[in-house]
């Protein structure tokens with residue numbers, strides 16, 4: 001199978017599967033933001049009209065998806081992607097009345113405390129959230145009883161010693177998967193402990209995506225088939241790994 005639309009169709013993500021693969025791929029910044037967002041919100045209770053912060057929204061695919069599928073209002077906040085570019089994408093989808101783009105740095109959020117019903121963060125939390133102090137800052141922006149949900153590429157098991165050989169070697173594509181930033185990859189248990197011990201939230205879900213490595217491989221194939229890749233293919237590493245170490249982690253918690 002090489003057709004991106006078929007590669008991005010998955011029966012577990014029927015909402016995401018209706019979106020145009022070309023649109024997803026041309027705006028991609030990592031593994032399919034719509035699969036990951038749909039998986040995340042399967043564990044959250046989003047209701048029409050809720051105020052949602054999409055932190056590290058990238059090109060706002062997840063923000064558009066949440067507004068369209070759940071009728072929520074989304075503040076689409078990102079550091080690297082100019083809000084003017086996201087505004088064009090949002091308007092093209094006729095969601096200008098429900099999705100509000102802004103430039104924001106995760107440690108200097110321009111919001112009132114308790115403003116949001118929910119915060120979501122898709123493939124971005126590891127850039128800032130491994131800091132022991134970060135949840136203590138972030139949680140104040142969600143109301144009491146509101147929820148915070150993250151999805152990150154993660155580890156299926158931690159390792160202390162040397163990086164497993166198949167993750168560190170140079171691939172035929174020229175890429176090396178494991179760089180210094182990969183030390184922010186962790187297991188679901190690590191993330192659960194990281195949040196639970198603060199006492200600031202009650203962790204409701206901390207789990208891994210079943211068959212995550214297969215989805216990641218399919219995503220890599222779709223990126224290569226469409227020519228949308230910004231980096232060399234990771235196909236070799238993903239195949240060698242087979243889900244022993246790599247996959248996706250989801251965590252949802254409620255503010256105490």
Ligand SMILES: C[S@@+](CC[C@H](N)C(=O)[O-])C[C@H]1O[C@@H](n2cnc3c(N)ncnc32)[C@H](O)[C@@H]1O
Pocket residue numbers: 028029030031032033055056057058059061062077078079080081104105106107122123124127128
């Ligand atoms: C891998 S991209 C994922 C983007 C998008 N969520 C997606 O899945 O397509 C990571 C995003 O995290 C954002 N990010 C990284 N550090 C950040 C920070 N300190 N504050 C706000 N956003 C940050 C970047 O701007 C980038 O768009």
